[in-house]
Amino acid sequence: MAPAITRSEVLRRAQTWVDADLPYNQQAKYQGYRTDCSGYVSMAWNLGDSLTTPEFDGSVAKRISKEELLPGDALLNPKAGDYGHIVLFEKWANDAHTSYVGYELSGTGMHHRTLPYAYLPGYDADSYYPIRNMSIVDDTPDDPGMTSLTAGDFNGDGKKDLVAVEVNSGKLFMYPGQGNGRLGDRVEIGNGGWNGMKDLVATDLDGDGKDDLIATEKSTGKLFMYPGTGNGVGDRIEIGRGGWNGLKNLFAGDFNGDGKKDIGATDIATGKLLLYPGRGNRNGLYALGDPVEIGNGGWNEMNKLVSPGDMNGDGKDDLIATETTTGKLFLYPGTGHGLGDRIEIGHGGWNGISGYAGADFNGDGIGDLAAVESDPGQTGKLYFYPGTGKGGLGDRTEIGNGGW
Numbered sequence: 239m240a241p242a243i244t245r246s247e248v249l250r251r252a253q254t255w256v257d258a259d260l261p262y263n264q265q266a267k268y269q270g271y272r273t274d275c276s277g278y279v280s281m282a283w284n285l286g287d288s289l290t291t292p293e294f295d296g297s298v299a300k301r302i303s304k305e306e307l308l309p310g311d312a313l314l315n316p317k318a319g320d321y322g323h324i325v326l327f328e329k330w331a332n333d334a335h336t337s338y339v340g341y342e343l344s345g346t347g348m349h350h351r352t353l354p355y356a357y358l359p360g361y362d363a364d365s366y367y368p369i370r371n372m373s374i375v376d377d378t379p380d381d382p383g384m385t386s387l388t389a390g391d392f393n394g395d396g397k398k399d400l401v402a403v404e405v406n407s408g409k410l411f412m413y414p415g416q417g418n419g420r421l422g423d424r425v426e427i428g429n430g431g432w433n434g435m436k437d438l439v440a441t442d443l444d445g446d447g448k449d450d451l452i453a454t455e456k457s458t459g460k461l462f463m464y465p466g467t468g469n470g471v472g473d474r475i476e477i478g479r480g481g482w483n484g485l486k487n488l489f490a491g492d493f494n495g496d497g498k499k500d501i502g503a504t505d506i507a508t509g510k511l512l513l514y515p516g517r518g519n520r521n522g523l524y525a526l527g528d529p530v531e532i533g534n535g536g537w538n539e540m541n542k543l544v545s546p547g548d549m550n551g552d553g554k555d556d557l558i559a560t561e562t563t564t565g566k567l568f569l570y571p572g573t574g575h576g577l578g579d580r581i582e583i584g585h586g587g588w589n590g591i592s593g594y595a596g597a598d599f600n601g602d603g604i605g606d607l608a609a610v611e612s613d614p615g616q617t618g619k620l621y622f623y624p625g626t627g628k629g630g631l632g633d634r635t636e637i638g639n640g641g642w
Contacts, residue, residue, distance in 0.1 A: 240298055240373040243284050246383025246405040247618060248310035248374065252282040252326050252341040253385050253405075254592040254612065256350045257436075258541045258562055259486055259506060262343055268562065269589045278343040279312060279324050283371045291315065291322030299369040304335070304355070307368050309406065313340070313356050315365045325357065327368070350456075377406060383618070384411070384642050388544075389597035389608065390440030390449030391415075392427060394468035398597035400608055401427070401440060401451065402642075408433035412470070419600040419622040420637055427470040435462075439544075441490035441499040442466070443477075443525055445518040452477075452488065452501060459483035461501075463521060477525040478514075485512070491545035491555030492516075493532065495574035501526060502543070502557075509538040513576075532576040539563055546596025546605025548572075550629035556605065558583070558596065565589035569629050583630045592618075600624060607631060610642040618642040 255268070255278060264274045267288075271281040277288035285298060295301065295316055302311065311327045326341040331352045340353050356366035377383065384402040392399050397415040404411060410428025413421040435453040443450045448466035455462060461478030464471035485503035493500050498518040505512055511533025514526040540559040549556045554572035561568060567584025570577040594609035604625035611619050620638025623631040 240283065240285050240371070242373050242375050243310075243371070244375055244377045244383060245308060245310035246377045247284075248282050248326070248371075249328060249341075249405045250383045250385050250592065250618070251284065251612060252278075253350070255281065255343065256341065256348050257486070257593075258348075259538070260343065260348055260562075262345050262347060273343065275324050275343050276322075278341075279326055282310075282326055282341070283373070290318070291324055292318050294324060295369055298373070299371050302368045302370045304368055306370070307338075308370075310374050311368060311370045313366045314369045315357070315362060317362075317365065321362070323357070323361075323366075325353065325366075384610075385593065386432070386436065386438045387593045387595040387608065387610065388438045388440045388451070389415075389595040389599070390442075390451070390466070392440075392449060392451075392466055392470060393425075394448070397601065398599050400595055401438070403432040403435075403438070405433070410471075415597075415599055417599075417601045419606065419624060419635065428464075437482075437486065437488035437503070439488045439490045439501070441501075441516075443490070443499055443501070443516055444521045445498065452490065454482040454485075454488070456483065463525060465521070475521050475525075477521065477523060479523070487537075487541060487543040487559075489543045489545050489557060491547070491557070491572070493545075493555060493557075493572055493576060494530075495554070502532070504537040504540070504543070506538065509535040511537045511577075533570075540568075542591070542594060544594060544596040544607075545572075546607060546625065547598055548603070549605040549625050549627075551604065551627045556629070558607075560588045560591070562589065571629065581629055598625075602627075608637070609634075 266273045271277040272288035280288045313325045315323045328339040331337040357363040383405040386403040397417040399415045400413040408430040410432045411424040412427045413424045438453045450466045451464040459480040461482045462474040463477045464474045488503045498516040500516045501514045512529040513532045543559045557570040565586040567588045568580040569583045591609045592612035599606045604627045606625045607623040620642045621634040622637045623634045
């Protein structure tokens with residue numbers, strides 16, 4: 239029997255592969271799991287190994303009715319080889335229960351999308367039926383499961399706070415920074431619906447001295463800014479028309495040396511790293527300038543891009559990222575006009591980190607990391623990694639128990 243896992247943890251783990259935008263490859267592995275449909279669900283369910291589609295029913299899962307489907311369950315076509323498939327169920331997309339939102343890794347890549355019940359027409363949809371992992375358990379209020387971590391000062395006290403979306407409710411929460419690497423009790427700063435946003439990143443984009451929240455709307459590909467108010471976030475403003483779904487791994491910082499915060503992202507089609515210069519005191523569709531390439535192709539091999547600020551003590555914002563093929567963590571030092579040569583600051587194993595946020599959490603002027611560990615057997619603990627001021631990280635300290 240696999241270890242017990244909550245429904246929100248299943249969805250949080252599923253989202254990590256969507257964020258990594260992994261290609262379908264039955265001969266490859268990521269985080270120890272095969273990168274195909276059944277390897278993906280095996281990872282999300284925290285099974286010990288990658289099953290094949292015929293192995294789910296009866297071994298780790300049981301059949302349920304359509305009416306019993308809950309987040310973290312699955313739709314299974316148990317046929318062998320290329321004829322079988324499995325899709326994770328998130329929620330119903332309509333009241334008639336004729337369509338649902340699912341997570342899947344198919345031949346066309348990673349998807350978090352709306353599907354007709356039980357599956358796409360023309361793809362042997364009649365062979366699918368609902369199943370439930372026999373180790374899944376319902377969530378409790380103390381075990382909500384969080385995703386989309388970022389960091390900024392959202393309560394106006396001059397200390398960097400951690401911001402995250404609760405998986406089940408889609409609510410946005412702030413965990414106030416204490417200025418010593420620790421976090422206070424969370425405060426809700428955004429009602430439900432944040433599960434519809436991705437690539438959350440915090441920075442003072444409009445130049446008013448308050449950190450703002452930037453995010454892409456999944457359904458439209460539009461980019462929105464939620465201006466910081468000093469005690470949360472205000473009404474959102476569209477700052478980028480559709481097309482931002484073609485970008486991933488948004489990050490923020492001053493990377494062109496003009497004193498204004500910019501937005502950067504990976505172009506999925508080309509693997510290039512693009513910088514959208516911030517215009518400081520403007521908002522709406524004039525908040526960002528035209529993109530400039532600051533990194534050649536190959537950035538599709540990197541994920542979880544984030545700028546913690548200055549990590550090497552030279553006064554310039556730096557970038558960190560995980561290499562998916564090796565699990566190594568790299569620092570790309572800011573030069574004031576782009577990025578310098580990368581430096582390895584964390585050996586293999588960072589693929590076991592499901593998400594992290596960067597900021598100066600302990601008030602020493604050097605960028606730090608807050609990261610969630612989700613290796614098999616782990617419970618979603620939150621850790622603080624202090625920056626050393628030399629471009630590296632010190633020993634980690636646990637600052638949040640399981641449930642992240």
